[in-house]
Amino acid sequence: MPSIRRLLVVAIAILAPTIRAAESTSDMPDIEHGKATFNTMCSVCHSVQEKGGPVEGPNLLGLVGREAASQPDFAKYSPALKTSNFIWSVETLDRFLVNPMMMVPGTLMPMLISDDKTRADVIAYLATLKQ
Numbered sequence: 001m002p003s004i005r006r007l008l009v010v011a012i013a014i015l016a017p018t019i020r021a022a023e024s025t026s027d028m029p030d031i032e033h034g035k036a037t038f039n040t041m042c043s044v045c046h047s048v049q050e051k052g053g054p055v056e057g058p059n060l061l062g063l064v065g066r067e068a069a070s071q072p073d074f075a076k077y078s079p080a081l082k083t084s085n086f087i088w089s090v091e092t093l094d095r096f097l098v099n100p101m102m103m104v105p106g107t108l109m110p111m112l113i114s115d116d117k118t119r120a121d122v123i124a125y126l127a128t129l130k131q
Ligand code: HEC
Pocket: 038, 041, 042, 043, 044, 045, 046, 056, 057, 058, 063, 067, 068, 069, 070, 071, 076, 077, 078, 079, 080, 081, 082, 097, 106, 107, 108, 109, 110, 111, 112, 113, 122
């Protein structure tokens, strides 16, 4: 007669792969993928270091929670972004990065990320960059 414990072990052994599969197909953002994408598509213009790095675009360290066009060291913001008057959050970044010119007509930010999953991954990465 198999003991209850043995039955439980068998049940867990059968269920475990199902649980793992459910985890990997969940839509949790992939921060590592976001970072790799950022390094390919964005880091040519944007620094995420405290000091140094490219200056074509504003430094994005500590972006989430800050007002748009408020990075004090960046003097080349467009009038459009300067007068846009919103706070960077997961939601506003999502709307901006899918097509910056749609959200802020006249912005000088030239890059968009049309793929929903990749965009969510990049935003999740940006949200980890605390000042
Ligand atoms: C060719 C240079 C260039 C590339 C590449 C680039 N950006 Fe930008 N980005 C800019 C410039 C210039 C601005 C300022 C826009 C303005 O003032 O209208 C900007 C602004 C921004 C802002 C607003 C920052 C603030 O302080 O309000 C965010 C967010 C941003 N970019 C994210 C990204 C992301 C994410 C990528 C990669 C997918 C990217 N950028 C790629 C040049 C670039």
